[in-house]
Amino acid sequence: MRSGIEDAAREAGRAASEITLIVVTKFHPVSLIEQLAELGVRDMGENRHQEVQQKAAELAALDLTWHFVGQVQGKKARQVRAYANVIHSVDRASLVDALASETSAVDCFIQVNLTDDPARGGVNPNELLPLVERVQDTAGLRLLGLMTVAPLHVEPRRAFARIRALSADILQSAPQATALSMGMSQDYAEAILEGATHLRIGTAITGKRPDHS
């Protein structure tokens, strides 16, 4: 995996060191996360609230960086905030408000939905700018940038290029929000070519997920 990332970075004229590899460990047992940590992985991605809440508590001593990449229910927002170091899936104003805090800050990405299915997580690109402004104006949220999942049946590179263009559009409102969370097992090389700074990779590293995967 590291060599695949290095090859794509070289092709893009980028340094692999500027790309954060998040290993998505959803559905896998705590023992797998412990093995990854022994191999030097610090950034873990999860998408189900109760599962990661438990894992983060159990593994607190390892001081890992937990990335929440799933949809966040409004009523669970404060609980997610309590263990997540980075929330990749901010996608609506009510969630921004639910995540606000006067006492601590959490890093986040705004997720953009490039499909025409509103049930998928993410904000419609047309509604992105007001959401960026809302995050900027909300205490306790530090906007890192944009996140997406490439839609099925679309050339992933085109989807990622679209996010890169949207990223340029938001810089006037949020000059610090330059990061791009995009690229999974099947499309990480294309994502790197379009400027991804955070890859979320599961099966290509962990193998097939146990149950429902």
Ligand SMILES: *Cc1c(COP(=O)(O)O)cnc(C)c1O
């Ligand atoms: C599961 C998941 C991933 C990892 O997917 P793989 O295809 O296993 O690499 C990345 N991002 C999100 C949002 C996910 O839910």
